[in-house]
Amino acid sequence: MAKLTFVGGIHPFDGKSLTKKKRIKDILPTGDLVYPLSQHIGAPAKAVVKKGDHVLAGQMLAESGGFVSAPILSSVSGTVKAIEPRRVVTGDLVMSIVVENDGKYEDVGFAPKANVDKLSKQEILDLIRDAGIVGMGGAGFPTHVKLSPKNPDGIHYVIANCAECEPYLTSDYRRMVEEPMKLVEGLKIILRLFDNAKGIIAVEDNKSDCIETLTKLTKDEPYISVKTLKTKYPQGGERQLIYAVTGRKVNASMLPADVGCIVNNVDTIVAVYHAVAEGRPLIERIVTVTGDAVKSPRNFRVKIGTSYQDILEQAGGFGVTPEKIICGGPMMGFGMFQLDVPTTKTSTALLAFQRDDVSRAKPTACINCGRCVEVCPGRVVPSKLADYAEHFDEEAFLENYGMECCECGCCSYVCPAKRPLTQEIKSMRKLQLAKRKK
Amino acid sequence: MSELFQISSNPHIRSRVTTSGIMMGVLLALMPATGFGIYHFGPRAVLVIIVTVASCELTELLFGLLRKKMTIGDLSAAVTGLLLALNLPVSIPLWMAALGGVFAILIVKLLFGGLGQNFMNPALGARCFLLISFPTAMTNFAYDAFTGATPLAALKAGESVNLVDMVFGNTGGTIGETSAIAILIGACILLITGIIDLRIPASYLVTFVLFVGLFGGNGFDPAYLTAQLSGGGLLLGAFFMATDYVTRPITGRGQYVYGIFLGLMTGIFRLFGPGAEGVSYAIILGNLLVPLIEKMTKPTAFGYAKGGKRYAK
Numbered sequence: 136m137a138k139l140t141f142v143g144g145i146h147p148f149d150g151k152s153l154t155k156k157k158r159i160k161d162i163l164p165t166g167d168l169v170y171p172l173s174q175h176i177g178a179p180a181k182a183v184v185k186k187g188d189h190v191l192a193g194q195m196l197a198e199s200g201g202f203v204s205a206p207i208l209s210s211v212s213g214t215v216k217a218i219e220p221r222r223v224v225t226g227d228l229v230m231s232i233v234v235e236n237d238g239k240y241e242d243v244g245f246a247p248k249a250n251v252d253k254l255s256k257q258e259i260l261d262l263i264r265d266a267g268i269v270g271m272g273g274a275g276f277p278t279h280v281k282l283s284p285k286n287p288d289g290i291h292y293v294i295a296n297c298a299e300c301e302p303y304l305t306s307d308y309r310r311m312v313e314e315p316m317k318l319v320e321g322l323k324i325i326l327r328l329f330d331n332a333k334g335i336i337a338v339e340d341n342k343s344d345c346i347e348t349l350t351k352l353t354k355d356e357p358y359i360s361v362k363t364l365k366t367k368y369p370q371g372g373e374r375q376l377i378y379a380v381t382g383r384k385v386n387a388s389m390l391p392a393d394v395g396c397i398v399n400n401v402d403t404i405v406a407v408y409h410a411v412a413e414g415r416p417l418i419e420r421i422v423t424v425t426g427d428a429v430k431s432p433r434n435f436r437v438k439i440g441t442s443y444q445d446i447l448e449q450a451g452g453f454g455v456t457p458e459k460i461i462c463g464g465p466m467m468g469f470g471m472f473q474l475d476v477p478t479t480k481t482s483t484a485l486l487a488f489q490r491d492d493v494s495r496a497k498p499t500a501c502i503n504c505g506r507c508v509e510v511c512p513g514r515v516v517p518s519k520l521a522d523y524a525e526h527f528d529e530e531a532f533l534e535n536y537g538m539e540c541c542e543c544g545c546c547s548y549v550c551p552a553k554r555p556l557t558q559e560i561k562s563m564r565k566l567q568l569a570k571r572k573k
Numbered sequence: 574m575s576e577l578f579q580i581s582s583n584p585h586i587r588s589r590v591t592t593s594g595i596m597m598g599v600l601l602a603l604m605p606a607t608g609f610g611i612y613h614f615g616p617r618a619v620l621v622i623i624v625t626v627a628s629c630e631l632t633e634l635l636f637g638l639l640r641k642k643m644t645i646g647d648l649s650a651a652v653t654g655l656l657l658a659l660n661l662p663v664s665i666p667l668w669m670a671a672l673g674g675v676f677a678i679l680i681v682k683l684l685f686g687g688l689g690q691n692f693m694n695p696a697l698g699a700r701c702f703l704l705i706s707f708p709t710a711m712t713n714f715a716y717d718a719f720t721g722a723t724p725l726a727a728l729k730a731g732e733s734v735n736l737v738d739m740v741f742g743n744t745g746g747t748i749g750e751t752s753a754i755a756i757l758i759g760a761c762i763l764l765i766t767g768i769i770d771l772r773i774p775a776s777y778l779v780t781f782v783l784f785v786g787l788f789g790g791n792g793f794d795p796a797y798l799t800a801q802l803s804g805g806g807l808l809l810g811a812f813f814m815a816t817d818y819v820t821r822p823i824t825g826r827g828q829y830v831y832g833i834f835l836g837l838m839t840g841i842f843r844l845f846g847p848g849a850e851g852v853s854y855a856i857i858l859g860n861l862l863v864p865l866i867e868k869m870t871k872p873t874a875f876g877y878a879k880g881g882k883r884y885a886k
Contacts, residue, residue: 142875145588147586147588148586226580302586374875374876378875384875384876385876386874386875386876386877387876389876457578458578458579459578459579459581459585460578461585465584465585465586466583466584466585466586467583467584468583468585469580469583470578470579470580470581470582470583470585471578471580472577472578472579472580473577473578486585488585491579491581491585492585492586492587493579493581493585493587494579494581496587499592499644499647499688500592500644500687500688500689500690501689502592502595502649502688502689502818502819503689503818503819503821503823504595504818505818505823505824506590508823508824508825508872509825512875513874513875514872514873514874514875515872515874516823516824516872518823519823535871536873536874536877539874539875539876539877542583544583544584545584547583547584547587548584548586548587548588549588549590550587550588551588551590551591551592551594551595552592552689553587553591555582557582557583557584558581558582558583561582
């Protein structure tokens, strides 16, 4: 079968072999757990517990703060120690609930609803919402909102994003190797919401073992197919993925639902399975701890709210002193200045590099080589947009599709002059988005 | 938390390709043509090359000292110097060669803002400057015992040319332009290392071949076309100078338009102009049209119909 792909993109060193072959390991937190009230796109959640309350694992700590929002649940049993602003990965202070772990891990009693197969669409959506599920690939868009488009009958494809195109990350891969059935079952649950939709499991061809297993597992499912994607970053970008598997094009001002598609990441679909079929809310996730500065890189199943410091220590700490710590992948993750921050629902990875490429790369003059244009999946001209941003030429920036940038980082990666193109475009976009809201 | 780590905006990794690396690649790709030029024209060719490269580098160095901004490490001045030497006849007075180097770097490049800001290829700008200022010295292609016209001039005069000599480079001409084979080896290096792609050279050469085939008076005679292709710096121009990043359009579509334009112009200059040559002027003219071409071929972002709606201002 032909490999599906998009125009543009890059092939950075993928570093996946560091963690690819190791089984996911469960770890328990040693310190307090911190739950920022804003770990999704949309309104922050509202605390429903107060200081001194005793909570159980799976108990709601904070309820949805609006339609586009999601509740937050405790991942351990213990006592609410404080509700106060805490630092999160981005460096911001965010109001958070701090729970002191009593080490007993008593839960509220997870059980699936009786006759799971007969749940109505609304019941499924309610279960997903109450489980606190948000897009776990990094964006954190509340999943029940994504799964409630204006016209559910107009959805033709539900795409499982199994590209995992970010270098170094292997959490989705391990999930597909160890629990592929949950992915398939989760996708089947989502498909029940859309009468006219087909399921597509889209996997990059560097995970051929997963493609084989998933193809076998879905051979009796008439509405689910497995498709092979070319391995290329950002193959798992929503717009690139939709184009690769359906040929439909989405721009920055459209939603995937506008072209009849809904895209969910592997972990999100598995979370849906847990919530609906097993009655387990989203209180754990898989985090890849890797990079050449980590002593024993591996994937861990962690209680959401555990601090990165804690996870790193359980991965053996640093083998050598790192120059750069990143939350997420090297292309789209956040640089972290400290480790004492909590993991959230969207924490995909902790990366530690011995060598920081960025601080070594001194920006020089653009030589107009056009490499950024070749790799840009948004088909814009990053070098020019960065110029407009630098000179604060808003009109030219908008006129030349500056808002179409998906901030994937390909242009900065390839630039021989080492210009921080993505950063410049990103700052301008942020400003324009803020203006538009006014 | 005691230790703090470095932070930066994404992405956190960078490719190994650098500006100086690219320039080094171009220098390397010019080696076959340079080597052949030295072999063919003798030790004086070495002298011309040293003079132009040194004058380019020194100009860059002095300007850098004055501006307190050193840019010599990017090797672009070395590329300009070598390209200029390859575009000069071996008999050129050395002071002219040096003047050409200074003109290329100072007037064409640095005064317009330095690397990336020049609107014209510096080496070609200097060549045309010298060609206009010192036409005799610049068109004196005598070397050793050989005093004849360049093959292209002979071709234009209706004489027959030795094709094998032309392809291998055993003819008169500038230092680096005579051997089609040496230039093509260099072109392969550029293509394989990804420094250039085929858009500009291919559209340039194909257009040119069609043009001289149609209007050259010899039809599509393979011998005539081969002579036109391997003569007079066309290949050197198409692979090494028309592809100069700074002075060609940045978008793919723009590059095709640019290549076609160069092909047409070179054909017109060669067939209908007073001289046998045309590549330098065609490329320089093309350089000047780049802003216009880029404006005409502005890309449409992913997910929009051609010329589709944009964000409201």
